[in-house]
Structure formats: C-alpha cells, structure tokens
Amino acid sequence: MSVAIYLQTMELFIEVKGAVGLHSNLEQVDITQVLHCGGLLLCFTNNNRLVVWNPCLGETRWIHPKTTGYSSNFALGYQKNKSYHSYKILRCRHDFQLNNTSEIYEFGSDSWRVRDDIALDCKLTLPNQVSSQGNTFWLAEDRIFRNKRIVLSFDFTTERFKRFSLPKNPPSITSLSVVREEQLSFFFFFFFVNQDGMHCFVSNKMQVWVSDKIDNDAVVLSWSKSFKVDFQAIDRRFQSFMVDEEKKVVLCCDSCPWIRSMVYTFGEDFDSYTETPYVQSMQLDFPPFIFSYVPSLVHIQQE
Template sequence: MANKENLPCDLIVEILSHVPPNSLIRFRTVSKQWNTLINDKAFINNNKTTSQFFLATKSKIYGVRVNPKIEVSELTLDIPALESLLPRHLINCEGLLLCSMGKGAVVWNPYLGQTRWIEPESNHPLIKFYGIGYDYDNRYKTLASYKKYWATKTSWKTHDFSSDAWKDLHTMVMISDSSTHKKGGSITFHTTCGLSLNGTWYRIASYDKTKYLFFLINFDFSIEAFYKFCDLPCEDNHHQDTLVIGAFKGDRFSLLKQSHLTKKIQIWLTKNKIHNKGGADVEWMNFMEVSAPNLPTLVQTRSYSQPSFFIDDKRLVVCSCDETGWAWIYVVGNNNLIRKIKIDLVDPWPLHCSFTPSLISVPRGKKGEEKLQL
C-alpha cells in the first residue's frame, strides 16, 4: 500500500469526504496535512455525510441522517437537568447548536461532545437567545433580547464567551441600509428563526409600513449594530406563506418559500459566496420550483415549528411537522415528492433544525471550562 505522504491530495480529499465527521476527529493526528485539511471549513461543508437534522423534545435529542437511507438515533447530551428544562429554540450556528431553555441556553458541539451553559443575568432571567457570531478578533458572542414587564420596546444584549459578561446594546432594531446608510424605520421579524453565517447573524424581516416586502437584516458582532443586508427574491408574499432562510455549502444563502394557496415550493440560492461587506451585490438564482399535487403543507403555524431544510445535490430535503405535530422527512426532486417518512420515535411538536457538523470547539469562558455547569 502506498505511503500516506505519497497519496495525491485530491485522492485524500475524496476518501476523507466520505468519512463521517465524528470519525474524522481521530484522523487529525495522522499528519499536519490531514489535520489542516480536516479543520478546513470548505472541506467540512463538502463532506458527503453531513446531511442531517437535529430534533429536540423536553427530555431527548435525536439525530436524523439522510444518507440516502433515513436513520434516526437518540443522542446523549450531558445536561443533568434536561428533563426539567423546556427547550424554546434550537438554532444551528455554523456547526454549533444553540438550545435556548428560557432561563439560559446550552451551546453544544455534538461531534466533539462539548457543551457550555450560558447563564442569564439575575435581573433579566427570562431572556430570548437568537444566535451566535464572532467579531473581527474571532471573539464569540451570543445575541439575545429581553423585554421589561412595563416596557413596550425590546432591549438587546450580547454575551461575550471569553469574559462571560453581558452587555446592554442600548439600541432598538431601527436599521440602516448597508449600501445607503439611510434610516429605514422600525421593522418586524418574520416568525422563522435566523441563522449565522461567517460570524454574522441574519434573519428575515420587513418594514412595518411594507409588511410583506421581505429582506434580510444582519447583526454585525464587531460593531454590534443591525443593518439591512439584501432584498429577498420572492414577491407576492402572504403572511401564511412558508418562508425560511438557510445556508448552502456553508458560505451562501438558500431560501425556501411555499405558497399557502397552491403549495408550490420555490428554492433560491445566492450565486456567490456571502461576505460581510454589505449585500448590495448579492444575486439570487432560482434553483428549484416544485408544484406537484402530492406536496405536503409545510406547517408554520407556530414559530418554534418552522420547517428546516437542506439541499442534497439536486434534491430538497425538508423536516416539518404536520397539523398534529408529528415530524416528517420529505425528499423532493424532479418536480415531485420522491418520498416521505414519519419520525414516530419523536414526540409531537419537536424543535428541529438542519445541521452541518464541524470540528469547531465550543468557545471557552474565562475559566476555560467546556463542561456544562447547572
């Protein structure tokens, strides 16, 4: 057998791209070349085994892999008090999972087995977590909000992982256009969750005065401010339409829309990689339109039950709850519903999100702890 140093780089990439991410960890010690490759974000994004979902109930977390057979496995999350905590949101943050528990949140990398508990301030115990990002110095932070009992406006805070400190932003979401810097007015967030990409947090929103003209806003963790990033390509929107933003190949956006009237599904992708210098040059392309009569209704009646999805080659894979709360996996391609599978091992109305595995360590606190403390 050829020595590992003599194997062509392309062959090494092809072989390792078929290895599950949790198995890649032990291969990092083979050589410096392999360690550099395995830690490369582009390599992880192109891994052939990364397509999956995570589903969470009050006491259990499941992984659902589509490769191409659908496999469901119960996962172990080292949270001693998980059974007494009710998860509120489950958010994929570039390879880290953020699970908001109402009175705090868990940050978890399931492949490294690392967890960390984020404790809210005692004067704001009920806080809503939105996502994780990082600034120019690669300092990881969490974006969160709270509302005082007597207040009508939402207040925003960030949590710094390195110092374990909270910071009030003293700002409302009165955003500026990143290309013109003109004030646009107050906005309304869409019911679906946001996502983190390249250290920046994004979410679908609209101005209060033009409710159904949707765009993406971002929160820049370096300057700690909101901006309008770019317009969305879909038009003729209705508040009952399903509209979900996602990541594609780790560095682009994907957008799913389903009409509440016709059930037609449309998928858009951004043509080029997304950078943090503003969205004036963002171009969208129509990747898929499906209008088959057997398409499911992607229920979005509850903010925590939004559909989650990913693109697998030329197929769309969706996780969504039906009207009774049961989770289903739908595989769509060639203008047709290829298959659907009910996930009956999971209790109704689970939280769920698509997930791209990574070898990013959970950011440590000032004491360097990685284990969860409750």
C-alpha cells in the same frame, strides 16, 4: 436526552446520546429550542435556561441572562479574529417598540453588555434563523411597510444589523436556509384568489431561490430562481428546510408534528420524493427544525 443529528444525505445520520449537566452528567434537561453556529449549539430548556453545547466534544456551559421578564430573540455567532473565533450571544426583543435595547454576551469575559444603539427595528416574521460564517440571518418584516419582507442579518464582528432585499415580495414565503455555508435560499408557494375575492388557496407549485455567495462587506444580495417543484401530496406548513441545488432536491419536515411526524425529500423529478417518519417530541411548544450541522473541535470557553 437523546438527539439525532441528520446529515444532508438521508441514508446517513449521527446519533448523539448523552446528558447535559451543570456540574456532572447526572442532570437531565428537556430542550425546547436549538440554535447553532460553527458546530456549537445554543439550547433553551423548558424552564428558560440557556446552555451552550458542543456535542462532538461533550462540552457544555450554562449562560445566565442579564435580565429576565420579557420575551426575546437570541442568536449565536462569533467575531472573526485572525487566529480564532470569539463566540457571542445576541439577545433582542422581537416587538415593534422604538425604545427597545439589545444585549450581547461574550464568552471570554462571561458578561453581558447593553447596546442601546443596535435595537431591533423590524419584526422577525418566522421563528427560525440560520447561521453562516459566524453571522445570523432572519426573514423579517419592515416596521413601517408591514407587507415588505426582507432578510435581516446581524454581523457579530461589527455588532450591527444589516438589511437585504428579496428578489420580490412573495406573499407565501416559508423559510430561510443556508446552502454550503456560503449562500442563502428560500422557497415560496403561489396563492390564488377565487372569483368571489373571499377565499384563496395555495397552488401545487413551489419555487426555490438561491442567493449569490454571502460577502460580509456586501450591501446587496443577488438572487436567482434555482428550480421549481410541482406536487400535490405534501402538507405545505414547513418552517425549515435544506436544499441541494445541484440535485434540485429539498429536504423539510412538517411544522405540526401533532398532526403528522414526517420528513420529506422532493425535487424537480418526482421520483426523488420520499417520506421518512421521525420520533415526535413531547415538547409541542416549538415546531421541529432542520439544519445542517457539521461537528466541530472548537472548545467552549469556560468561566
């Protein structure tokens, strides 16, 4: 397996090449999806196996789910202790069932716990998620008010979900991102409807919004519009991005790699626009996903 992990600047990247093996480095696996938190990656293989990987140290650990047979959402995070971080995995269904349950895996005990009292009570509207300070954040849709979009978070220390409001209810919100591990960001496009009321189109204007600093004890998030981009040449099907708020620049890639495999940078100043092709994966089940990765020397707890 070969994985390219790009840094926030487009000129530099770290290329990590190595095999992920169960007992040795001889076994090759195909990764279809990756979640990250604190320098660790939770990888999903094409045969629905889970493996936690620290690319910096070359350590891996295979995780065996408690139950199988239903579609789930996973999240990787950690409980904040005084002297160390205790990593956990959250597993929950992504439907609207009222009787669904959640499961939590603890690395220290190598066991899953069923939590009936923290069932997912809303629909995750997009497949991506972001991690900040050990907690996970998603864009979600309210169970009752289907058109109301929110930010849903899971605190791995208290093991509770928390909801945050968006500054408005944008109809074309695309993705969620983390700024410097301490703020959330999203962008959206404007929709216009023709006079016949039957057809709509997306404008060439995009707004980038950034929250205040994330506080684990906060009950609300304050949002502010960071900058606006006016462009015409970019495909707008993005599912992940990174933003440099100081330089007013966004980095993102096509969500349909079978159409065009390109990474873009663009901002308020159109001179910042660039296109960088990337190698298309043979796994087309999941779109490409961009995130900011910081190498870590945290060891993966072994069984």
